[in-house]
Amino acid sequence: MTIAGDVPNQPVRGWLGHPRGLSTLFFTEMWERFSFYGMRAILVLFLAKSVADGGFGLAEAAAISIVSIYNSMVYFMSLPGGWVADRLTGTRRAVLYGGIAIAIGHYLLSLHVQPVFFLGLVVIVLGTGLLKPNISTMVGELYDKHPELEEHRRDSGFTIFYMAINLGALIAPLLTGFFADRLQWHVAFGIAAVGMTFAVIQYVLGGKRLEGVGLKPHHPLPAPQRKRIFTIVAAVAAALAVIYAIDVAAGWFNADHIKVPLTVLVFAVPVIYFGMIFKDKQLKKEERSRVSAYVWIFLGATLFWMIYDQSSTVVNLFIDNKVERDLGFFTIPTAWFQSANPAFILLLAPIFAWIWVKLGRRQPGTPVKFSWAIILIGISFGVMAIAGSLAISGLISAWWIVLVFLIQTIAELLLSPVGLSVTTKLAPMRYASQIMGLWFLATATGNAISAWVGPISERVRDVVYYGTIGAIAVVMGLCFWLGAKAISRLMAGVH
Structure with a gap:
């Protein structure tokens, strides 16, 4: 798959003295962090608010556990996310698929239907695992395309990229928090979804600036091994789905059935x-x-x-x-x-x-x-x-x-x-x-x-x-x- 407008290895004009592709990655990261921190700033508040105030009315202890496990899984999934890019998709597609998944997850949150809401959190975790480690890798690969640039220019580029994280984290809670405080939760979660949508759109449109970076996996998995991996993952996912379906149907399920295995795994x-x-x-x-x-x-x-x-x-x-x-x-x-x-x-x-x-x-x-x-x-x-x-x-x-x-x-x-x-x-x-x-x-x-x-x-x-x-x-x-x-x-x- 070639992302729209991508022209590999074609010289491009600079952006603030850096490869022009840095602007694409900068704004992708900024909007992704906008969605992440904007939603995270209101998540525990929403879960703990009473049903009368538009929340789920969970006990504070349960709300804290859910958000903590969510935070944990977001970082944990960077390991398999990096593996997927290295062996299956390449960093370019991993970031794209991750961005789309994150946007879908945020839209699911804005519906405020409990099963759908928690599914949305899972989708965001999976998407962030694909996007977060690989977009940073792409920044480094972009500078590998320009050996003429001094090493300090690369360091400066990563500093600019790091600023994107904090710009998104600074602005987002101001917007989502404003509407959350007025109990307009649909709007608050919707803002995070729109932010991630912007990230995906500008990432695709800015593909031509990335000079072919990340189009292929670094260490592709042979087709037979790829098929075996997909089979194992599908089997494990199906087994877990059946186990938890039985757990819920029998009336045994509680939050610890999620918290304990994930904690042990981490x-x-x-x-x-x-x-x-x-x-x-x-x-x-x-x-x-x-x-x-x-x-x-x-x-x-x-x-x-x-x-x-x-x-x-x-x-x-x-x-x-x-x-x-x-x-x-x-x-x-x-x-x-x-x-x-x-x-x-x-x-x-x-x-x-x-x-x-x-x-x-x-x-x-x-x-x-x-x-x-x-x-x-x-x-x-x-x-x-x-x-x-x-x-x-x-x-x-x-x-x-x-x-x-x-x-x-x-x-x-x-x-x-x-x-x-x-x-x-x-x-x-x-x-x-x-x-x-x-x-x-x-x-x-x-x-x-x-x-x-x-x-x-x-x-x-x-x-x-x-x-x-x-x-x-x-x-x-x-x-x-x-x-x-x-x-x-x-x-x-x-x-």
């Missing part, structure tokens, strides 16, 4: 991956040591994302119920607070980049930065504990939440870009892609833990919930800091 995969790598006798001593260091990086990132991503679940519900949002002339929609993080990133990321360049080799190593990030994410929940104690006597100031998101953004900038960078450095060459997959799995694992931890917030006081988790994170961060030198030694020369 935990099992990184254990299997690390075990497989450590058993490889071809690994050099230095490579094995670096993978050992990466285990600690993985664990630190898992704890971080477990806390950080509660901004869309537990913290979001806290804002809705316990924060003074009425300004007298206007009530701030709950979802608008979800725009604080991308706004802070857009403001602070250039400052952090300048600081690291200025410090050069004098800057702290990755384990130290990770320890600071974990400590700060713990402190952010300490602030939430204070806010929760104040909320006992009435609504609290919105500035408490702004402070929490500011601290979390600083923590994110210490961990996320640093983690991506060190992942590429620590990974043995033969496991480069799989170790990168493990980085995304850390987010999936953190959210899987949150699916079990988050519901506890409904049963205990805020000061206990946030204070306990915050204290655990601070202690773990201090342990990480004390062990930073040992981890650095395991990193075998990687800074």
Whole structure:
């Protein structure tokens, strides 16, 4: 299949000094993140709202679990999504099919029929698994087409691409949140669907700018193996459909029947991956040591994302119920607070980049930065504990939440870009892609833990919930800091 207007390997004019195809990928990513963050900002609110207010009327614990599992699966599916592109479709088609699936999923959400709604979430997860890892790969492949461009130009291109993520994440909650706050849920979810539709349309129309990138799989699967894979996948899908149909028909089904197997899966995969790598006798001593260091990086990132991503679940519900949002002339929609993080990133990321360049080799190593990030994410929940104690006597100031998101953004900038960078450095060459997959799995694992931890917030006081988790994170961060030198030694020369 050739995407409309595509002319492989034809010279194109530049875009802001970069390959013109970057504009196509930039706006595809921007609109995809617009749909993702716009919907995620209101999802837990909709699930927990009463039927009278247009929601599904679920208990907060159930709503938190559903959104956490959804977040987990979105990142988990990047592994099979990358495999599909590498072996079956190529990155170009994977992104297209993923985008179409995401758009369909969002339209299903806007119908507000429970079975259809949850089917829509599944479709979005599958579509995001195809699109998210492969569109980033296409950015790199686009620069491979232009060896005349300096390496710093590639880095700059990825920075521009990263800005697309935060632009979409900044704008979307402002729109979806406005209508959600007025209980116009169809419109709110519909906005996310329209955003993804824009992504698909401009991706297809901009195909001619991509210079043939991603048209073929990197390592095509032979036809007999392809048929066998399709047969296995179809058989497993059919078996699961029958099992769950019987479960529902017999009246046995509950949310744990979804949550338990998915949590086990998310935990099992990184254990299997690390075990497989450590058993490889071809690994050099230095490579094995670096993978050992990466285990600690993985664990630190898992704890971080477990806390950080509660901004869309537990913290979001806290804002809705316990924060003074009425300004007298206007009530701030709950979802608008979800725009604080991308706004802070857009403001602070250039400052952090300048600081690291200025410090050069004098800057702290990755384990130290990770320890600071974990400590700060713990402190952010300490602030939430204070806010929760104040909320006992009435609504609290919105500035408490702004402070929490500011601290979390600083923590994110210490961990996320640093983690991506060190992942590429620590990974043995033969496991480069799989170790990168493990980085995304850390987010999936953190959210899987949150699916079990988050519901506890409904049963205990805020000061206990946030204070306990915050204290655990601070202690773990201090342990990480004390062990930073040992981890650095395991990193075998990687800074």
